[in-house]
Amino acid sequence: MRESPGAETKRVTMFAGKGGVGKTTCAGATALHHATSDGDTLAISTDPTPSLLHIFELKDRPKPVKVLERLYVAELGRNEVKDMWDRKFGREVYGVFSSFVSVSYEEFTEFVTSILPGLHDEFMVDYIKELSQGGKYRQIVWDTAPMGQTLGLLQTPAMLREHLRPAPRIYSRLKLGRETRKPVLDIIKEWEGLSAADMDFLRKDVKFVIITIPEALAVEQLDGIFAELDRYGFRAEQLIINNVIKEVGDSDFLKARAEQQQGYIESLYRSYSGIGIVEVPLFPHEIKGVDRLRKVEASLFGQSGG
Numbered sequence: 001m002r003e004s005p006g007a008e009t010k011r012v013t014m015f016a017g018k019g020g021v022g023k024t025t026c027a028g029a030t031a032l033h034h035a036t037s038d039g040d041t042l043a044i045s046t047d048p049t050p051s052l053l054h055i056f057e058l059k060d061r062p063k064p065v066k067v068l069e070r071l072y073v074a075e076l077g078r079n080e081v082k083d084m085w086d087r088k089f090g091r092e093v094y095g096v097f098s099s100f101v102s103v104s105y106e107e108f109t110e111f112v113t114s115i116l117p118g119l120h121d122e123f124m125v126d127y128i129k130e131l132s133q134g135g136k137y138r139q140i141v142w143d144t145a146p147m148g149q150t151l152g153l154l155q156t157p158a159m160l161r162e163h164l165r166p167a168p169r170i171y172s173r174l175k176l177g178r179e180t181r182k183p184v185l186d187i188i189k190e191w192e193g194l195s196a197a198d199m200d201f202l203r204k205d206v207k208f209v210i211i212t213i214p215e216a217l218a219v220e221q222l223d224g225i226f227a228e229l230d231r232y233g234f235r236a237e238q239l240i241i242n243n244v245i246k247e248v249g250d251s252d253f254l255k256a257r258a259e260q261q262q263g264y265i266e267s268l269y270r271s272y273s274g275i276g277i278v279e280v281p282l283f284p285h286e287i288k289g290v291d292r293l294r295k296v297e298a299s300l301f302g303q304s305g306g
């Protein structure tokens with residue numbers, strides 16, 4: 001299965017879809033493929049409840065671990081996000097907030113990384129952007145949290161500036177104390193610049209792949225996912241239909257399920273004729289370990305691909 005030339009030049013592939021449809025499985029299989037045919041590859045999960053290391057049969061570890069020749073896997077959790085805060089400009093943004101409310105830096109980062117989903121996601125995007133631009137990896141495969149949360153991102157600084165707009169004189173004069181000497185509006189402007197760069201990265205360097213399964217709820221939710229991408233100017237380049245029953249044998253049970261799936265599959269081909277659609281069969285076992293991931297890889301990229 002050949003990808004369009006534009007898609008091949010993108011260094012990051014992001015998998016999106018509702019929970020349980022096979023994002024992590026397809027991310028793992030895609031990473032395996034890139035490691036075999038393209039070069040050093042990182043599979044990274046930003047899902048709050050990641051399972052990427054699990055499918056490669058490894059224990060939780062935040063730093064990239066080498067699982068095979070040219071293949072690294074990492075799960076980005078809350079602690080790593082907090083570290084990024086400190087590294088980037090968490091102290092400055094904290095300065096903005098602490099000029100309004102009395103809050104300790106610890107409490108503030110806790111709040112930001114756990115409660116404000118927009119900020120949390122923005123730093124995830126920024127982290128992946130840095131990884132991608134760092135050039136250490138030829139390909140990065142990004143296993144994300146379910147869509148809704150992920151795309152609430154990058155709006156925060158613009159929102160904040162909107163809130164401050166009615167009284168710019170006051171805020172622009174507000175000099176911050178110990179943490180920074182910059183005016184609040186300058187910091188928010190910088191922050192907005194960072195968001196714009198992150199959006200740019202998502203549009204130019206990230207290939208969006210959407211995953212679904214041929215069942216009512218998953219299919220119904222797809223339109224929402226596509227609309228959400230569209231709202232931010234992103235375009236999905238591929239749709240994966242996972243768990244497709246290919247062999248029914250003489251089982252009436254499987255035959256009935258397969259017939260039901262067929263209706264959904266046909267409607268998916270009708271609705272999304274504009275993008276590449278790939279089907280992955282339902283395997284008779286869960287997908288864990290490299291050997292089983294290879295089978296998913298073969299469905300995604302064709303037998304000769306890897």
Ligand SMILES: Nc1ncnc2c1ncn2[C@@H]1O[C@H](COP(=O)(O)OP(=O)(O)O)[C@@H](O)[C@H]1O
Binds near residue numbers: 017020025242288
């Ligand atoms: N094509 C498939 N055939 C059989 N089992 C699958 C298939 N795809 C995924 N699974 C299994 O379904 C479960 C959910 O998949 P996962 O990739 O973790 O979904 P997500 O990341 O979208 O939540 C896992 O146990 C996985 O092994």
Ligand SMILES: [Mg+2]
Binds near residue numbers: 025050143
């Ligand atoms: Mg997952």
